[in-house]
Ligand code: C2E
Ligand code: MG
Ligand code: MG
């Protein structure tokens with residue numbers, strides 16, 4: 001291929017490669033710095049019970065406001081963090097911050113339920129993960145039952161004895177486990193039934209557009225039924241439209257998350273959102289009391 005493209009083609013190719021490698025190293029460097037300078041932040045997206053609209057949890061989503069690049073999306077920097085190993089320190093920061101914020105919501109008397117934190121394979125399998133997790137909970141004074149870990153389906157933990165033992169130990173402490181992006185990977189029934197999982201988060205790509213077509217309906221209906229049969233709670237991610245919400249209600253999907261209900265938001269905004277939500281639910285349950 002190099003011969004076909006000729007000398008110029010080859011030179012062009014290596015130059016591109018050098019640029020992208022350079023860009024990656026630059027980002028890696030900036031990411032380390034951002035972590036050291038406490039320049040990263042968490043946004044929180046509510047997860048709701050579809051039947052009554054109550055908040056059942058929030059998911060912590062990492063945000064990196066870069067001084068010159070603007071907001072760098074996790075899809076760009078998480079892979080870099082994973083490959084470089086920064087994910088271990090980064091993940092620990094996320095856990096600590098999320099536990100601390102969740103403790104604050106409890107203290108304010110307005111807990112949104114569990115706080116869910118995304119965990120990468122490399123972070124999970126790092127030797128210090130378990131101790132760091134317990135320490136994070138203890139330092140924040142957060143009960144383990146207020147925390148959930150989201151593991152992506154692609155982590156392929158099936159048959160991984162070390163991961164299995166670890167997750168069992170985590171679950172034994174009372175921390176909940178969710179399989180994230182379900183439906184995009186290759187989970188087997190073996191995977192779902194052998195790991196101590198509570199929740200299945202159905203990947204938003206399975207919605208296949210703003211109005212669920214016959215195929216999307218069939219697939220999601222089947223996953224929700226399977227989750228129920230296995231005693232897992234199903235959460236549909238990425239709900240954006242009223243049509244999707246109607247369909248999910250129709251098939252009895254227990255929980256939802258998505259822009260249609262609430263976007264990920266900074267912590268102070270989440271507090272306001274929770275207060276408004278509580279007022280709304282109170283007004284619905286007891287209209288006379290809130291009419292003053
Ligand atoms: P995820 O865990 O599946 O998170 C859900 C993603 O969907 C988030 O993207 C969220 O902003 C987005 N989302 C939520 N509702 C909607 C919707 O209605 N429509 C659309 N189009 N998108 C919606 P985000 O924040 O960009 O994060 C992307 C991925 O990056 C996450 O996917 C997760 O895998 C990873 N990630 C984020 N924060 C962390 C972290 O702290 N640690 C690790 N290891 N991974 C993280
Ligand atoms: Mg997630
Ligand atoms: Mg997800």
Ligand code: MG
Pocket residue numbers: 180181203204237
């Ligand atoms: Mg997803």
